[in-house]
Amino acid sequence: MARQFFVGGNFKMNPNTKEQSLALAAALNDAQLDPATEVVIAPPSLYLLPLKEKLRKDVQLAAQNAYFKVSGAFTGEISPAQLVDAGVPYVILGHSERRTLFHETSEIVAQKTRVALDASLNVILCIGETLEQREGGKTSEVCEAQLKAAVAVLKPEDWSKIVVAYEPVWAIGTGKVATSAQAQETHADIRSFLSKAISPAVAAATRIIYGGSVTAANCKELSTQPDVDGFLVGGASLKPEFVNIINAKKE
Template sequence: MARKFFVGGNFKMNGTKESIKSIVKGLNEAQLDSNVEVVIAPPALYLQLARDELTKAGVEVAAQNVYDKPNGAYTGEISVSQLKDLDVHWTILGHSERRTLLKETDEVVASKTKFAVDGGVSVIWCCGESLEEREAGKTVEVVERQLAAVAAKVSAGDWSKIVIAYEPIWAIGTGKVATVQQAQEVHEAIRKWLRANVGEAVADETRILYGGSVNGKNCKDLAKEKDIDGFLVGGASLKPEFVDIINSNL
């Protein structure tokens, strides 16, 4: 089946009221491919602002993280119900910066993923390897380990609420990018793992995004690959070229 192209923009810890409004205004006014699903993830402080300013059909807002408890004494965390209260129905989970800087384990990410989908919030679930793991030939092993942790928590039906983002850690914010062949090989391996361990339908229907220094210059070649269903974009999502990336599948 044809999988709908998906482009996420992860603003990370960047932005002001003025710049968020400017980015959203640009998206509202842009000619975007109607066959692409777009989700932007501003810092938590600006979720409501982005939600209120967005008028473009087909563009949604995501949080950059969510906690796996419904409410309570969890200082600094955000709950699924609070996201829904803001009409935010997406979250990014397992991004390498949270795995490496904040020491989130595969199991923690899996628990958050389960809690989010159970609560009605869809997940852009991230996986990927370090440079050392890539050079040691362990890329697929690492990604399969991360996948297995999530698969142990969620049901086959839950995967319809999950978009996978493969992000090689060594290519995030470094200016380096996996070659088209390297990216496609890992995407193909992820789909093969899903087919063997979850099911044919999930493997065929789950969208797998590439993330890792995606920009307006390399997006079209990447988008041509059969197992690359879109992108999770970092720094370029703050720039006008984000529109070119959204339209890269035209």
């Protein structure tokens, strides 16, 4: 089954001004992007609406997080319903920084995913292991445990709106990157788990993307792997090379 290549740019808590955000959007607007690749960028929530007004229509927006309640007394949070009302189609959930810095468990991430899908959002669902877990041979065990929580609260048809992002924690912002063989092995393991836990059809259709110090220098080789369906890009999404990463599959 052919899966559409997907490239997401996670700006994290950058940049610091609306003008800088608009400049990043302008650069994408002026670039020649592979029309066969789905492109989504996730600026800080404050800049979602200004970018929505300026961004070309074939580049979509994602929020970097959302809460698991539709509304209520939850100071500082944004609900999936509010994102949908604002015309934002995607949300990133379960990023390693949310798990480690803000202590979100896999169960909380699964709960957020359920509510986001109920609100009709698409979800970029992040999983991944630490260096200690990788060196201990627990990569598959950790990724499966993080996915099991989601499988428990989702229906098979829900997975058509989910992109799984495998992000080895040891490779995020460190300059280290999984080799293309390591990435392929883990992505194949994830697909095998989805096949057994849900169905072979869901496993074949679900896009599994790689995140972890993806750059213009390493994206081409990574993109040739049969189970690597794209990238979730951090720091490089703020640089001109993001266009090269978007065009990784382009001849």
